[in-house]
Amino acid sequence: MTTITARERLINAAVEAFAEKGFHGTTTRDIAARAGMSPAAVYVHHDSKESLLFTVSLEGHRSALDVIQRAAASETDPVERLRTMIYQFSLWHADHSRVGRIVQYEYHALTPEHRAEVATIRRSIERTMQDALADGVDQGVLDVDDVPGTAFSLLSLGVDLVRWFEPGGSRSGHELATLHAELAIRMASRR
Amino acid sequence: MTTITARERLINAAVEAFAEKGFHGTTTRDIAARAGMSPAAVYVHHDSKESLLFTVSLEGHRSALDVIQRAAASETDPVERLRTMIYQFSLWHADHSRVGRIVQYEYHALTPEHRAEVATIRRSIERTMQDALADGVDQGVLDVDDVPGTAFSLLSLGVDLVRWFEPGGSRSGHELATLHAELAIRMASRR
DNA sequence: GTCTATAAATTGATAGAC
DNA sequence: GTCTATCAATTTATAGAC
Numbered sequence: 001m002t003t004i005t006a007r008e009r010l011i012n013a014a015v016e017a018f019a020e021k022g023f024h025g026t027t028t029r030d031i032a033a034r035a036g037m038s039p040a041a042v043y044v045h046h047d048s049k050e051s052l053l054f055t056v057s058l059e060g061h062r063s064a065l066d067v068i069q070r071a072a073a074s075e076t077d078p079v080e081r082l083r084t085m086i087y088q089f090s091l092w093h094a095d096h097s098r099v100g101r102i103v104q105y106e107y108h109a110l111t112p113e114h115r116a117e118v119a120t121i122r123r124s125i126e127r128t129m130q131d132a133l134a135d136g137v138d139q140g141v142l143d144v145d146d147v148p149g150t151a152f153s154l155l156s157l158g159v160d161l162v163r164w165f166e167p168g169g170s171r172s173g174h175e176l177a178t179l180h181a182e183l184a185i186r187m188a189s190r191r
Numbered sequence: 192m193t194t195i196t197a198r199e200r201l202i203n204a205a206v207e208a209f210a211e212k213g214f215h216g217t218t219t220r221d222i223a224a225r226a227g228m229s230p231a232a233v234y235v236h237h238d239s240k241e242s243l244l245f246t247v248s249l250e251g252h253r254s255a256l257d258v259i260q261r262a263a264a265s266e267t268d269p270v271e272r273l274r275t276m277i278y279q280f281s282l283w284h285a286d287h288s289r290v291g292r293i294v295q296y297e298y299h300a301l302t303p304e305h306r307a308e309v310a311t312i313r314r315s316i317e318r319t320m321q322d323a324l325a326d327g328v329d330q331g332v333l334d335v336d337d338v339p340g341t342a343f344s345l346l347s348l349g350v351d352l353v354r355w356f357e358p359g360g361s362r363s364g365h366e367l368a369t370l371h372a373e374l375a376i377r378m379a380s381r382r
Numbered sequence: 383g384t385c386t387a388t389a390a391a392t393t394g395a396t397a398g399a400c
Numbered sequence: 401g402t403c404t405a406t407c408a409a410t411t412t413a414t415a416g417a418c
Contacts, residue, residue, distance in 0.1 A: 006383080024215035025300070028412060038385055043413065045383090104354065105296055109216070149362070149370045153348055160347035163295065171340070179340045187374045191382050197401080219394060229403055234395065236401090 007045040009035045014052045019098035023053055023109035053106060054114040060096065060103040061121040067092045068128050078136030079189055085132060087181040090158035093165070094173025100162035129155055133188060143190040154184050198236040200226040205243045210289035214244055214300040244297060245305040251287070251294040252312040258283045259319050269327030270380055276323060278372040281349035284356070285364025291353035320346055324379060334381040345375050 013034035017026040032039045046052045071088040075081035093100045129151040136142030144150050157180040204225035208217040219240050223230045237243045262279040266272035284291045320342040327333030335341050348371040
């Protein structure tokens with residue numbers, strides 16, 4: 001049995017609210033109401049509105065990094081590894097589109113210190129993607145002129161999902177992730 | 192000689208502020224200060240903070256649509272047309288990254304009526320891209336399984352630039368747009 | 383740990399003098 | 401068309417009772 005603490009209820013409410021209205025468009029009253037609590041209850045469990053954002057953003061960044069690192073480690077063939085990495089990264093953004101929106105779009109609302117902390121995770125994600133491309137080029141299986149630029153572009157496919165993706169829409173996350181993986185291989189494989 | 196009206200000064204100030212802090216994170220006092228005016232002066236030239244956003248967003252959407260439509264009309268060969276469309280669309284997002292950020296990320300801050308108006312422009316952009324792909328497939332020059340999905344993915348390359356692009360950074364808009372155009376051809380051309 | 387009540391500051395927008 | 405002054409509402413966060 002999973003017990004949901006008041007602290008977690010507030011985090012879930014913050015995810016909903018921040019994803020829907022953005023950090024600055026969300027009031028602490030709104031978060032409290034979504035969690036079924038009074039405005040004052042927020043501050044019993046969290047220091048500030050920004051610390052609530054940081055909690056969500058940090059957890060989201062860690063989860064996205066974990067997904068792409070696991071995918072990178074799961075395959076040895078560079079082409080299949082690329083396919084899995086892009087599939088999983090895009091699928092994560094579809095399956096966690098609300099958290100993903102907060103991760104990607106509320107980055108500037110973090111304090112400088114908190115922003116610096118998630119920035120290191122972002123760099124790890126980018127490096128993981130670049131390393132996978134560079135290794136495929138070294139093995140003579142991939143053909144990538146501009147490794148950093150192509151890595152960014154591949155990640156953009158997943159990232160940009162959160163701008164418009166709605167669960168229950170006409171396309172499933174699996175469908176979009178499969179398309180992205182296919183496009184990624186065309187972008188990076190030898191022809 | 193170009194005369195800049197007070198109204199335009201306020202629009203430029205709003206572009207800066209909205210791109211930097213988002214619509215809800217920007218105060219009308221901030222906009223006024225950037226334009227070198229008192230807070231009250233804003234309302235002499237614009238009805239509300241949201242109408243300032245709408246002015247910027249509408250003009251931005253129209254400009255982006257214009258760029259991709261001109262590019263589509265400038266070439267007849269489907270491959271070269273695709274290259275030009277993606278090059279120009281990505282270049283526009285790099286050259287207008289602040290307006291682009293407002294176009295893409297402050298869409299939900301518009302009133303429902305204003306949002307509906309820019310939504311029709313968005314659909315035109317997507318249709319222009321889809322038509323170009325479908326025509327190339329018909330001519331047997333492009334190979335695209337999922338035309339709507341691929342069109343979205345191609346546009347994502349340019350759109351996602353505005354999330355991180357800074358003028359004067361290590362990569363020029365031309366460089367990125369050239370890369371995107373090359374990747375687009377690999378994604379959509381017959382192999 | 384929850385609430386009601388409220389402080390203290392900020393916000394979008396307006397009034398009215400010049 | 402600009403300003404100073406200000407209103408009315410809202411905001412983040414806290415105080416203190418239970």
